[in-house]
Amino acid sequence: MKRFLYYSILIFISSTIWNACVVVKEVIDEEEFNLKATDFKENFPTFRKYFGIPLSGKVDSVFYDDTEKKIIFRFNKQFASIPLREDNVAAIKDSVKNFFGDEYSLYDFEFYIEKYPIDELIPNYFRSNRTEIDKARLPLPREKKNPIIKNISKPFQITNGLNEKNVLLWHSHGWYYNNQEKRWMWQRARLFQTVEDIGPLSFTIPFLIPMLENAGATVFVPRERDTQVNEVIIDNDTNKQPAYLESVTNKKLKWKSYETGFALKNKILTEGENPFLKGTSKYIETDTTETATIKWSPDIPETGEYTVYISYQSFEDSNDETIYFVSHAGGKTEFRVNQKIGGGTWIHLGKFLFRKGKDKNQFVMLSNKANSSGKIVSGDAIRFGGGMGIIEREGQISKRAKFIEGSRYWLQYAGMPDTLVYNLNKSADDYKDDYQSRAEYGNYLYGKPYGPNRNRNEKGLGIPIDVSLAFHTDAGITRNDTVIGTLMIYSTPGLDSLDVFPDGVSRLANRDLADIVQTQIVEDLRTLYDSAWTRRQLMDAMYSEAARPNFPSMLLELLSHQNFLDMKFHLDPRFKFDASRAIYKGILKFLAYQYNYEYVVQPLPVTHFAAELVNNKVKLSWQPKPDPLESTALPEKYIVYTRIDDGGFDNGRLIDSTSILIENLEAGKIYSFKVTALNKGGESFPSEILSVGISKKNTQPVLIVNGFDRVSPPASIESPKFMGFFNIIDEGIPYLYDYGYTGVQFNFDPDSKWETDDNPGHGASASDYETKIIAGNTFDFSYIHGKALLNNGFSFCSVSDESVWDGKLSLTKYPFVDFIFGEEKKTLPPKSNSPLGIEFQTIPDLLKEKIKTYIQLGGKMFMSGSYIGSDLYTDPDSVGVKFANEVLRVKLKTGYASRIGEVYSVNEKFLSKNFLVKFNTEFNEKIYKVEAPDEIGPINGSEILLRYNENEFSAAVGFREGRGVVVFGFPFETILDETKRNEVMKAVLDYLEVK
Structure with missing residues (x-):
C-alpha cells in the first residue's frame, strides 16, 4: 500500500505543480476539467503499466455531473483483464483521486468498466465481507433431487x-x-x-x-x-440369451417394450442417424422385493479395463434410485441411478477390469427392487469400452x-x-x-x-x-x-x-x-x-x-x-x-x-507404504502426506483396496488408522493392495501397489522393495539454434499411460516458421504413434517380481523404498531382497529454479547405508534397473562410484547399451550357456519401454552373468561369498516371456543360494 500511495503522490505532484494554491471547486469549470481529463489520459500508460493493466486497457471517457456532484470514469472491458481485489481496486481509486487533486474533493468519483462499477468485478469469493457480496450471481434455489x-x-x-x-x-x-x-x-x-x-x-x-x-x-x-479401443454393446433389440436375459418372478409383472431406445443395426452411423431412436427399450414396475431383473453378459474380446455405460428411458414416474450391479473381475459394485433424468443417452458408471471371454461372473444387472412399488425402471443397451x-x-x-x-x-x-x-x-x-x-x-x-x-x-x-x-x-x-x-x-x-x-x-x-x-x-x-x-x-x-x-x-x-x-x-x-x-x-x-458450504480439499496420496508378512498375516502400514499448499487436505481415514491374483481391485475397506492386519491369506495366491487417504472433501489418488504371496513350500518370506517411483518428461536440449525434445537420450516415463504422444520431434530449428499445420515449423513431430496407448509407470511391478518368486516356491512381501531408507523397516529380517529400480534415475524439474530440486535418485544416501549394512551382515540381494550404474556414477565426490564398486561390485561401462533388448547367458553357474532372454524395447500398452539400459562390468571379484546379444556388452554382474549381489543393467519386469522370467528369477535365487 505504501507503494500505491507513493505512486499516487508522484502523479499528484507532476500534475498539479503548476497550481501551488489549491482552490476547492464547488462547480466544475468545463474547460479546466477537460484539460485535466486530457492530462489523465496522457498519463494513463504509466498508470496502466503500474497496475499491470494490458495495453488494450483504455479510458473510454471521463465526464462530470455537477447536479449529482460526480466525476465518472469509464474504462473498456480490457481494463478488467487483471484480477480485481479490494486492495488494488482501492489503490486504483486513490491514485486517480490523487491525480485530480483536492480541488475536486467535493465530488464523488465513480469508476466503471463498461457498464459495471469496478467493485462489482471483484469476485464474491475474494470479498472480505459476505454480507456485501453480489447475490445476483449466486444460483437460485432448485428442487432437491437425487444425483444421477x-x-x-x-x-x-x-x-x-x-x-x-x-x-x-x-x-x-x-x-x-x-x-x-x-x-x-x-x-x-x-x-x-x-x-x-x-x-x-x-x-x-x-x-x-x-x-x-x-x-x-x-x-x-x-x-x-x-481409451479402451475394444467395445461390446448388448441391447434388447440385437442380442439374445444368454447375453441379454430378462427374468420375472412376480406373475403380475412383465417386462414391456417401449417404442424408443438404442439400437445399432449397422456397423456405421450415417449423417443424421440417431441410434437412440432406432430401437426399443424395456420397462417394468418396481417392487419392494426383487421380482424382476435384466442381465447383460458381455463376451469380452481382450482382458483389460472397460468403462461401463448404461442407457434407459426417463418417465415422469421413473424410479429415482434404480439399482444396478456391475459384476467384474474385482467383485460386484452396486449403483443407484436416478432414472427420472438422463434417459436416452450413455450414462457413465465407472471403469472395471473384465477378463477375456464369456465369464458367468461378468455382467451388468438391473433390478426392480425399490422402496415402494409402482414406479418405473427402464433398461436399454449396455456398453463396455470406448471402441473405434x-x-x-x-x-x-x-x-x-x-x-x-x-x-x-x-x-x-x-x-x-x-x-x-x-x-x-x-x-x-x-x-x-x-x-x-x-x-x-x-x-x-x-x-x-x-x-x-x-x-x-x-x-x-x-x-x-x-x-x-x-x-x-x-x-x-x-x-x-x-x-x-x-x-x-x-x-x-x-x-x-x-x-x-x-x-x-x-x-x-x-x-x-x-x-x-x-x-x-x-x-x-x-x-x-x-x-x-x-x-x-x-x-x-x-x-x-x-x-x-x-x-x-x-x-x-x-x-x-x-x-x-x-x-x-x-x-x-x-x-x-x-x-x-x-x-x-x-x-x-x-x-x-x-452454495455456501465449507470446502475440504481431498488429501494427497500416502507414502511409506509397506506390506509385510507376519506369521502368515499381512500387515499394511503407511504415512499421510501433508499438502503445504492446502491446510484442509488432511486425511481423516483411509481405504484399503485388495486384488487377488490377476483380478481387479475390490470396493475397498474403510480404515481409521495408518495400519491394518489382514488375516486368512490363502497359500498360493497373490494378494495386492493399494491405499487411498480420505477426508470430508474426497479421496486421494492411490498409493503404489504392493503384493504379498505365501508359498505352500516355504512360508519364510523374502522381500521386494519398490524403488521405481519416477515419472518424467522426455529429455530436452536447448540452444540458440537447436531446441526440442531428444528422445534418444531419454523418452521419459508417463504416469500409468500416455495417451497424447504422436511421435518424435524432428524439427529442432527455433527459427523455423509455421507454414501450415502439416508443415508447422519448429517442434514439428512425427505421427506414427498418435493412435497408440503407451505404458508408463503403473506402480504395480511388485506383482510381476512376486509372481516369479512364488512360482519358484518362495513366499514374498513388498514395501516402498522410502519405508526402508527412513528406517520403518529392517532389511536384515529377510534372507533375500529384490530391489525394483525400473527406470528410476535422478530427474530435474522442468524449470531449473524450481524448489522441487532433483527427484527420483535411484539409491539415495540413506538407502545406500541400509543396503551396505544388509550385505555386510550376510544378506543376499537382487537389483535390476536401467540406470543403477549410470545414476550412481553421477554422484558428487565419487560417493556413488565407491558404493557401486565396493558394495555392489559393479562398474559402469556405458549407458545406452542395447536397442534390441536381447541378452544371453555367458555363465553356467547362472544359466545354461546361450540361454536367450528378451526385454521390452518397443512402445506398447502392456509394459514400459526400455530405451537406455546400462552396460555394467565386474569389479572386486564379481563376474559377468549375462551379455547383450547385439554387441557383447555385459548386461548382468554378480558375486557370492556367503553373501552376494546380482545386478541387472535392465529391468527384470520388462522380460517379455513369463516362463523366461520365472527361469531368470530361479537362476538369481540359485546363484545366491537362497534357501
Whole structure:
C-alpha cells in the first residue's frame, strides 16, 4: 500500500505543480476539467503499466455531473483483464483521486468498466465481507433431487467436496473430418511430440477427471472418455440369451417394450442417424422385493479395463434410485441411478477390469427392487469400452478410436438431437460444429430453461450442470526465458447478448469462476514450478465455448503448445498432476462459495507404504502426506483396496488408522493392495501397489522393495539454434499411460516458421504413434517380481523404498531382497529454479547405508534397473562410484547399451550357456519401454552373468561369498516371456543360494 500511495503522490505532484494554491471547486469549470481529463489520459500508460493493466486497457471517457456532484470514469472491458481485489481496486481509486487533486474533493468519483462499477468485478469469493457480496450471481434455489449416479459400494460419503455436483468438461478439439479437404485430420498441428487435439486429455483423463470424481462430482464429457479401443454393446433389440436375459418372478409383472431406445443395426452411423431412436427399450414396475431383473453378459474380446455405460428411458414416474450391479473381475459394485433424468443417452458408471471371454461372473444387472412399488425402471443397451469411430462423413470413417475423435461424432453416437447440439452448420462445417457442440451438449443435459441456444425451452435430460470447463493449450511463441502462461476466458454476455443466464442469474458468475480457477493455477504453479509463471489476461470475450453454456463456464488456455518452454512443463506428468489439482481446487472453491458450504480439499496420496508378512498375516502400514499448499487436505481415514491374483481391485475397506492386519491369506495366491487417504472433501489418488504371496513350500518370506517411483518428461536440449525434445537420450516415463504422444520431434530449428499445420515449423513431430496407448509407470511391478518368486516356491512381501531408507523397516529380517529400480534415475524439474530440486535418485544416501549394512551382515540381494550404474556414477565426490564398486561390485561401462533388448547367458553357474532372454524395447500398452539400459562390468571379484546379444556388452554382474549381489543393467519386469522370467528369477535365487 505504501507503494500505491507513493505512486499516487508522484502523479499528484507532476500534475498539479503548476497550481501551488489549491482552490476547492464547488462547480466544475468545463474547460479546466477537460484539460485535466486530457492530462489523465496522457498519463494513463504509466498508470496502466503500474497496475499491470494490458495495453488494450483504455479510458473510454471521463465526464462530470455537477447536479449529482460526480466525476465518472469509464474504462473498456480490457481494463478488467487483471484480477480485481479490494486492495488494488482501492489503490486504483486513490491514485486517480490523487491525480485530480483536492480541488475536486467535493465530488464523488465513480469508476466503471463498461457498464459495471469496478467493485462489482471483484469476485464474491475474494470479498472480505459476505454480507456485501453480489447475490445476483449466486444460483437460485432448485428442487432437491437425487444425483444421477451414486456408487453404493463405496465405503464412505463425501460431505464437503463436490458431492451431488455435475461438472461438464471437455479437452480441446479432436480428430475431425475437414469438409473442404475431404479428409480426416487434426484441428491443430503436431508440435513437440503431441497435438492440442489430444494433449489436454493427457491432463483430464488420468488426472483432472479422477480428481473431480474423487471429490464426489459426476463428470460429463462430450468426447469419448474411455481409451479402451475394444467395445461390446448388448441391447434388447440385437442380442439374445444368454447375453441379454430378462427374468420375472412376480406373475403380475412383465417386462414391456417401449417404442424408443438404442439400437445399432449397422456397423456405421450415417449423417443424421440417431441410434437412440432406432430401437426399443424395456420397462417394468418396481417392487419392494426383487421380482424382476435384466442381465447383460458381455463376451469380452481382450482382458483389460472397460468403462461401463448404461442407457434407459426417463418417465415422469421413473424410479429415482434404480439399482444396478456391475459384476467384474474385482467383485460386484452396486449403483443407484436416478432414472427420472438422463434417459436416452450413455450414462457413465465407472471403469472395471473384465477378463477375456464369456465369464458367468461378468455382467451388468438391473433390478426392480425399490422402496415402494409402482414406479418405473427402464433398461436399454449396455456398453463396455470406448471402441473405434463409426460415424461416416461423406463416405469416410475416421479409422481412429472414439476417444481420439472430436465431440461432434461422439454426440451423435450419444443420441443428441442434431440441429440443436452437434449439427449446427447444416453438415457443411464439422470444424465449427465440433467447437459449438460441446457447450450445447451441457445445455441439452440441463434442459429447459437452460436448453440448447436454438431452443432454450427444449426439455433436455434434466441433469443440472453446475459448472463447465473447456480445457485448451493455445498458441504463442517467445524466445525469452519465460512461459507464455495461463489465459482464462469467460463471457459476460451469452449467445443471446444478455448478461444473465436464462433464469436471471448474473453471468458475472463466469468471471468469478474464471478468476478463482486462474488464481489457483497461477499461485500453485508459481510455488511449485516457476516463480515467474505468467498470468495472462482474464479475458471477457464472446468465444463460443465461453458464451454458449447456460451455466457458469470458463475456457482455460493453460499454456502454449507452440512454445518450447511451456511444453517442457506440458510433457511432465508431475506438472500435469499439480496443474490438474489446482484446477480441481479452483472449481471446488467456486462451488463451495456459490452454495455456501465449507470446502475440504481431498488429501494427497500416502507414502511409506509397506506390506509385510507376519506369521502368515499381512500387515499394511503407511504415512499421510501433508499438502503445504492446502491446510484442509488432511486425511481423516483411509481405504484399503485388495486384488487377488490377476483380478481387479475390490470396493475397498474403510480404515481409521495408518495400519491394518489382514488375516486368512490363502497359500498360493497373490494378494495386492493399494491405499487411498480420505477426508470430508474426497479421496486421494492411490498409493503404489504392493503384493504379498505365501508359498505352500516355504512360508519364510523374502522381500521386494519398490524403488521405481519416477515419472518424467522426455529429455530436452536447448540452444540458440537447436531446441526440442531428444528422445534418444531419454523418452521419459508417463504416469500409468500416455495417451497424447504422436511421435518424435524432428524439427529442432527455433527459427523455423509455421507454414501450415502439416508443415508447422519448429517442434514439428512425427505421427506414427498418435493412435497408440503407451505404458508408463503403473506402480504395480511388485506383482510381476512376486509372481516369479512364488512360482519358484518362495513366499514374498513388498514395501516402498522410502519405508526402508527412513528406517520403518529392517532389511536384515529377510534372507533375500529384490530391489525394483525400473527406470528410476535422478530427474530435474522442468524449470531449473524450481524448489522441487532433483527427484527420483535411484539409491539415495540413506538407502545406500541400509543396503551396505544388509550385505555386510550376510544378506543376499537382487537389483535390476536401467540406470543403477549410470545414476550412481553421477554422484558428487565419487560417493556413488565407491558404493557401486565396493558394495555392489559393479562398474559402469556405458549407458545406452542395447536397442534390441536381447541378452544371453555367458555363465553356467547362472544359466545354461546361450540361454536367450528378451526385454521390452518397443512402445506398447502392456509394459514400459526400455530405451537406455546400462552396460555394467565386474569389479572386486564379481563376474559377468549375462551379455547383450547385439554387441557383447555385459548386461548382468554378480558375486557370492556367503553373501552376494546380482545386478541387472535392465529391468527384470520388462522380460517379455513369463516362463523366461520365472527361469531368470530361479537362476538369481540359485546363484545366491537362497534357501
